[in-house]
Amino acid sequence: MTVLQTENLCYTYSPGMPFEHTALHDISIGFEQGELTAIIGHTGSGKSTLVQHLNGLLKPASGRVLLNGEDIWADPKNIRNIRFRVGMVFQYPEHQLFEDTVEKDIAFGPRNMGLSEEEIDQRVKEAAEFVGLSASLLKKSPFDLSGGEKRRTAIAGVMAMRPEVLILDEPTAGLDPHGRDLILEQIDRYRRKNGTTVLLVSHSMEDVARIADKVLVMQHSRVAMYDTAPRVFDRAAELEEMGLSVPAVTRIFSQLADKGIADHDAVYTLEQAEQAAVALLKEKGVTVC
Amino acid sequence: MLTDITIGQYFPAPSLLHRLDPRMKLILTVLWIAMVFVPKNWFGLLLAVAFLVLCIALSGLPGRLIFKSIRPILPLILFTSILNIFYVSGGRLLFSWWIFKVHTGGLITAAFIGIRIICLIIGSSLLTYTTSPTALTDALERLLSPLKVLHLQVHELAMMMTIALRFIPTLIEETDKIMSAQKARGADFESGGLMKRVKAMIPILIPLFVSAFRRAYELATAMECRCYQGGEGRTRMKQLHLARRDYLSLAVSLAVLALLIVMNILIDPVL
Ligand SMILES: Nc1ncnc2c1ncn2[C@@H]1O[C@H](COP(=O)(O)OP(=O)(O)OP(=O)(O)O)[C@@H](O)[C@H]1O
Ligand SMILES: [Mg+2]
Numbered sequence: 001m002t003v004l005q006t007e008n009l010c011y012t013y014s015p016g017m018p019f020e021h022t023a024l025h026d027i028s029i030g031f032e033q034g035e036l037t038a039i040i041g042h043t044g045s046g047k048s049t050l051v052q053h054l055n056g057l058l059k060p061a062s063g064r065v066l067l068n069g070e071d072i073w074a075d076p077k078n079i080r081n082i083r084f085r086v087g088m089v090f091q092y093p094e095h096q097l098f099e100d101t102v103e104k105d106i107a108f109g110p111r112n113m114g115l116s117e118e119e120i121d122q123r124v125k126e127a128a129e130f131v132g133l134s135a136s137l138l139k140k141s142p143f144d145l146s147g148g149e150k151r152r153t154a155i156a157g158v159m160a161m162r163p164e165v166l167i168l169d170e171p172t173a174g175l176d177p178h179g180r181d182l183i184l185e186q187i188d189r190y191r192r193k194n195g196t197t198v199l200l201v202s203h204s205m206e207d208v209a210r211i212a213d214k215v216l217v218m219q220h221s222r223v224a225m226y227d228t229a230p231r232v233f234d235r236a237a238e239l240e241e242m243g244l245s246v247p248a249v250t251r252i253f254s255q256l257a258d259k260g261i262a263d264h265d266a267v268y269t270l271e272q273a274e275q276a277a278v279a280l281l282k283e284k285g286v287t288v289c
Numbered sequence: 290m291l292t293d294i295t296i297g298q299y300f301p302a303p304s305l306l307h308r309l310d311p312r313m314k315l316i317l318t319v320l321w322i323a324m325v326f327v328p329k330n331w332f333g334l335l336l337a338v339a340f341l342v343l344c345i346a347l348s349g350l351p352g353r354l355i356f357k358s359i360r361p362i363l364p365l366i367l368f369t370s371i372l373n374i375f376y377v378s379g380g381r382l383l384f385s386w387w388i389f390k391v392h393t394g395g396l397i398t399a400a401f402i403g404i405r406i407i408c409l410i411i412g413s414s415l416l417t418y419t420t421s422p423t424a425l426t427d428a429l430e431r432l433l434s435p436l437k438v439l440h441l442q443v444h445e446l447a448m449m450m451t452i453a454l455r456f457i458p459t460l461i462e463e464t465d466k467i468m469s470a471q472k473a474r475g476a477d478f479e480s481g482g483l484m485k486r487v488k489a490m491i492p493i494l495i496p497l498f499v500s501a502f503r504r505a506y507e508l509a510t511a512m513e514c515r516c517y518q519g520g521e522g523r524t525r526m527k528q529l530h531l532a533r534r535d536y537l538s539l540a541v542s543l544a545v546l547a548l549l550i551v552m553n554i555l556i557d558p559v560l
Pocket of ligand 2: 048049091169286
């Protein structure tokens, strides 16, 4: 079932000004219930602009955004409700923290929804647990946390609204490998448990290959590709032409295939690479322990 | 959106006005203020307006931009004009109702002052539209440098201005981002009474202050890392040179000003 859909979406920044810029050009796509879609593209290709349309932070110049088949701008007064249903975590979300305790900051969204105190309390606990914030951290000031903890606090603040669709704009930017793995894992676990549809803007092909069902490639304000992850990564040459890369292991195996050493089919993650390498070595008669 | 604010914004274009020396443009702006206030009759004002139109044409900026610069102060102009209409007596009485009396003198004064304010704003926004903030503060520093004998820290002042101007767009952008982020969490800035609206600003102001201080520290560190130590013995990468066009524009402006003064002597004032 298609949860979120855009129809001929167009958007221009500063129309009529000398630095007018068309950031979205005739975008028509749909996102399926429960799927995790990664949005990739060169810097400035319009990824952030696109996702900000999906929860009504930007209003389309023309075209529509449909949530469960209904135009989100049908009643502009209702747009706040749409924002609770389509949760959005911005790039560097830790810059939006403001409350004096982590707990209160996570509760900001749910409180705006007008929930009861018990409900808020329960949601805060649940969201904090999802992103791995211990109970002792909840009472601390968000400004005393480490970068990664701040980031996870901000993500929890949006998860606590229990949105139907969760959008994250580069949630792993500027984190160390461990912090990156942790956040991706938590997002993946969260959506499997709640059946949430997730959109993830990312620059890291390794991240994308690991958790995405589908990949949306943006280029020059348009959709260049939109397909399942394996099929998008199969078009490595085109991706590279756009200045994007495929995961490093995919490149290695496709070069091995070019040399006739291996027949590469669908090697995108380290785990798959390991299996394929072991199989290959066995085939050549090397014992692997 | 907040980013639509254009006051004090620079619009690069390859025009004559853009190429003028920023020091000369500052001087010309001061001259322009004189040109707006000297005329005491319609012909003089008309000449000043014509001069302004010429400058707009030479700036190569779209008309819409010019209008945008006066839009924010339009209510102020209307307000002063209305006050003038009712307060200034003199001339024929046109109509009166209760305590309100409108004289021709009032109408003329209102129109005259309204046009003056509009000309003033457009003229000074031409300066900021055609001059980059760094060029502007640089010019200001040069023009004020004689004040160094009075132990005024001209360089430090100019540096502070440069930094402040440089960070206005950054802060606006930052505010925009934080507002979006809080809106995404259901913050509501548009409804409710005064107290509620003031309270709604807290989730914006706190992150904004935090980031402004962070930026300030980062900038200070970065400047110290590059051994910045104030204006003493500092040389410049961009040297300013007055060209023929600068002297020419000064000559034209002075001529117009002189003409306006002559017109004042020859023609009866309307005010
Ligand atoms: N507020 C704005 N005003 C004017 N132009 C903007 C604004 N925000 C973005 N743009 C322009 O729109 C284009 C698309 O921007 P967008 O932020 O959507 O890119 P992006 O794909 O998210 O890039 P990145 O990977 O760097 O985050 C860019 O060329 C950018 O310069
Ligand atoms: Mg972006």
